Amino acid sequence: MLKLNKEYTYKQICEELGWNVFTGGDSKKAQIKEIESAYKFYHPENKKTHKPKKSYIFTEMIRETVQPSVKNNGGIRNTKNIDPMMDYIRAIFTRDKCLEQPFTMTELLCDILELMNRESYVMAYKDEPEMDDYCLNHYIQSTKLFKDYSSHLKKVLKDIVLKSIEVLSKKNLAEYEDGYIFYYQISQPEETKNIIGRIFSAQVNAEIKENETLRCNNLNDKYFLSNKMTGRQLLMMIYRSKELITEFDKEKINTLMKDENVIKKLNTEIEEIYTNVYYTIDEGNPLLSYYRAVSINAIENLTLSESEIKSLARKICHIVINKGRKTFFQNKNNQKYYDTFEDVQDMVVTEHLLFPEELREGLVN
Known part of the structure; x- marks a missing residue:
């Protein structure tokens, strides 16, 4: 619920109403039209320029707001x-x-x-x-x-x-998470076989992409894969060679194991999910691999x-x-x-x- 006599930016209005925030286009126009028809308002003055700001101060609610349908399927025509x-x-x-x-x-x-x-x-x-x-x-x-x-x-x-x-x-x-499923070794000396642990996380996506970018560029410097592509664009070249895939996978896992921030985030999620019996990722229980994964949480x-x-x-x-x-x-x-x-x-x-x-x-x- 928007409060009267309080200044809101467009982004703050959407956050308060639970709407998606758009940078432009028909969807944003439809939202603004709905807001302006549901409230009496004025644009506060910018004290430096003495011109009206784009933010809003609402003085009276005329009716409840109704979320506009997303135009063009979220910007896709x-x-x-x-x-x-x-x-x-x-x-x-x-x-x-x-x-x-x-x-x-x-x-x-x-x-x-x-x-x-x-x-x-x-x-x-x-x-x-x-x-x-x-x-x-x-x-x-x-x-x-x-x-x-x-x-x-x-x-x-x-x-x-x-x-x-x-x-x-x-x-x-729908509501979803786009992340990775990580597989790690759980070493148990009393067992004849090691157990493979599995944890899904969307908390280290940025670190994964940065790491893969660096590993791709290193392989390009080493093997001269392309003079036109850089970073993860090179994956299409790497995946054509079994030897390059093996080297790439080994290097990306070794680097992640040395990243204390990544391992800490993953172990925090392991502890939250497996509350009673769990094994954290460490040198004795190392990461083995990871794959992109999606979890649809509501639909x-x-x-x-x-x-x-x-x-x-x-x-x-x-x-x-x-x-x-x-x-x-x-x-x-x-x-x-x-x-x-x-x-x-x-x-x-x-x-x-x-x-x-x-x-x-x-x-x-």
């Missing part, structure tokens, strides 16, 4: 690629009640949303001999194309999912029939494949390298392996 996904996510989380559980991207895309087949999804992370055998068994001639194209399609889908969750949040239809229910949900999933699959095909060849290297009829055949087979058969129904090959 072209939403045809994410509208089906937003409805699909709401329907799945309404049906399966997966709230307040952090999921890695693999878990979210394959196990929860069931938009890709897990076996094919993780195959691009396997060693080359295993990937070669997999491609041979499925009549794919180019293992490199399978790896490049499947990675590209996964990125297209992941970007659509993350953008959809972001827009749902901006429209006040506006959307109840759909199973056929409606399947129809949305099919539409999403078609969007991802059609966009994936187009953007894959916007890369001039791919356009030049993958230019044979056999390459196109391999792309279609890769799509068949990644996406469930019932979702590809009606797709033009």
Whole structure:
């Protein structure tokens, strides 16, 4: 509730009313219009310039404020690629009640949303001999194309999912946390096997990005990966090489283990979640790995029939494949390298392996 005869900036008004703060555009204009129609007010004078300030002092409430709908889906004008996904996510989380559980991207895309087949999804992370055998068994001639194209399609889908969750949040239809799941070793001498601990955190995102940026730049200086890209842009180059991935992962974990601030934040969360029996991260119980993860903590229910949900999933699959095909060849290297009829055949087979058969129904090959 806004107090009368008290000065508020636009940001303070939104915070008081629980509204999103916008830097401009139609959404901000709609909010200001609603505020100014619900209250009598005046703009206080700037004592230095003697001109009215942009802040408000309300003298009388005419009626209760009603939060305007978010225009353009939170500032995104072209939403045809994410509208089906937003409805699909709401329907799945309404049906399966997966709230307040952090999921890695693999878990979210394959196990929860069931938009890709897990076996094919993780195959691009396997060693080359295993990937070669997999491609041979499925009549794919180019293992490199399978790896490049499947990675590209996964990125297209992941970007659509993350953008959809972001827009749902901006429209006040969902609340979520975007962070990382950390895996760490729990050493117990009396046990024959070590236990793996797991903790989700969104408290060290900035430190993770800064660390990865530095590690990427170090590898670029060492191996001359690119003279055009810097920082985490280089990840696309690093992930093409098993050796570079191994070195990158080792260095980023070693650096985090030396960062007392990061370890303190993670251990604080471990203690809060595992209140009775817990093991903190230290030299004896080191970090092993981490992966980006999302936890949707609240969502506006959307109840759909199973056929409606399947129809949305099919539409999403078609969007991802059609966009994936187009953007894959916007890369001039791919356009030049993958230019044979056999390459196109391999792309279609890769799509068949990644996406469930019932979702590809009606797709033009």
